[in-house]
Amino acid sequence: MGILAYRGVSKRFGKHSALEDVSLEVRPGEVFGLLGPNGAGKTTLIRIGLDILRPDDGEVSLFGAAPEPKTLDRTAYLPEERGVYRRAKVRELLAYLGRLKGLKRTAARTAADHWLERVGLSRVADQRVESLSKGMTQKVQIAACLMTDPELCVLDEPFSGLDPVNVALITSLIEERRRSGQTTVLSTHMMHQVEALCDRVALIHRGRLVVYGQLDEIRRRYSPNEVIVWTATDLLAFGVQATLHRAGGWRVELPPSVTPAGYLNELVRNGVLIDRYEPLVARMDEIFVSLVSGGR
């Protein structure tokens, strides 16, 4: 059963339909990728899931029940539009946000100090937020999000504006959450991060759910039936329809009835000495562009 589930959710603002009949669920312990172009309805979907907005139609369940203040304490949200009190001091801000999630005053301060340490910002704990760089501010917000150890954490574009070192830091924090069985919803346009981190994904376009499922399965589904073969043998001499691939091997387009494994067997049977063999799998950015621009 999903930790967060949408069933037939629709939402409109005036005449604009932001979401139309969206159904999906986020499972416990996974990293779920929520993808889509700008204005697709991702933020509206997240807001509805966290009871910030109410749907016009459909149902939402959070931890198996309709969202309520008590269950919201088990979640955390990093919105795309970053918000902080710029005049507040870093530790005070974190402690306040912790208190809003139900931590006691001492526990909130302890958690604030702990998470500032984790994201490498202990030295700025007593500085005002306005004195921090954009990247540092972002790390403060991520610390605020994770400081209550939420069972469900929704991160909207957590990597934007971060340098590679900090991207690696946030990536490791998300992986750590998965190892400890906690759920993360990741909304991002950085497709390589989606490929590296997500177990399952949903792609929203113009308020509709376009693709939804296991990441590997989706990539396979949208992959061309092609392989790349690295061999010293001239495949053209074997009568194979192949072209030279930019990576150095031969790119072979397989007939629909032939699988990559079957074709590998065939090559070996025919005595082709293979150095390396790789079925071509579509990248998420290719799938994203193909689905989104195809719909335009």
Add this chain to the structure above:
Amino acid sequence: MRIQRISAVARFEFASVVKRWSYLIATFGLPVFLALLSGTVIGAQTYFLTQRAAESSEFGLVDEADVIDLGVFEEREGTRVWTANANEIVLYDTSDAASRDLESGRLRAVYVVEKDYLSSGEVRAIQSEKTPLLSMGGTTIEPLLRSLLRKSLVEGRLDHDVQERVISPAYFVRSRLGPDGEQVTGVDEALDLLVRTTIPLFLGILLLTALLSASGYLVQTVSTDKESKIVEVLLSSVTPEEILAGKLFGLGAAGLLQFAVWSSMVVFVALTASAALAAVVSIPWQALAVAPVLFILGYLFLGSLMLATAALGANAAESQKLTMGWAMLAILPLMVLVILLDEPNGILGQVMTWIPFTSPLTVIIRLAVDSSGIAWWEVIGSMAVLLVSTWVSIRIGARLFRVGFLLTGSMPSLAELWRQAR
């Protein structure tokens, strides 16, 4: 609603406001500045009065026209002296002798009634070089000399009564024509009327100052939340009702603290200045007793509406415009104050008692001006209406607050706003 979350929001909002320099200066700096200013003025006045008191209070009088009635003078060590209003007027036979004493510093001034006084009316006032010209204007010496001359001129020449009326032509006795006929008005009653009308006005202005000051903070905090884009983080943790209540309490406390500091200073000054006044007039204790309750209820009612409407604005300026209407409704009783003071328990006063926007100020005014004309059930009833209205305004306010908080760009239609708020 969860008390702990409301308390967390309230504490944070309170601390955010009271730590601001602008707040500290407005709350504590202004009274200190005013205290320093008035202290300096009072100090300077006291210094000059002390200096003046240290100066000689003896004046010389030379009667060259021979018109002064000598009956008021008494013999003292060979000179004739008239003591009146802490002044000593020494009579000299010649102006030379008087001038010598003026030069020696014994006298502050010498007055010479000229020989042709009866035809010219001239009395020469001679001051020493050190005494500023016209400085005698503030003393009682010249009125004293005038009355002495007036008395001297008519003494024995008129009937006693006529003589007295020439000296004191009229004592005004004031009265008012009421339903029970003409009634003489004593000084106490005039003062009482003054206090009875001043205190409602004073309470009303203080209430409005507190209300508008606190609501200014409310508008500011909503704008800050919207502009800093922290709204979504807040709404993912606490309900709109909890945010609204927390902000109301936190910023209300900041507003009331400011109000308390200001009014403490005003009350202190007023009590110091009017200790004597308080003995002869009746303070409207009933109005003062219910004022805090009406302050709080009125603030919560208007504040929740202001928060909700402020959230609909895209920025601070727009939010202020949107909330202006509520402030105008609240000051309505002050706009019709003349009618309320004249007829506190008339139809206007009775109607405005039951309208939650106007009831706090109206009840205070009615109780202060004429507490016998307002029934206890009217006071309790108006509070009950205010309480229910506050509850409703918080509920509706919270829904609008949720929608308004997330609004960006142009304002949606009212119908769309209501649909989203459902």
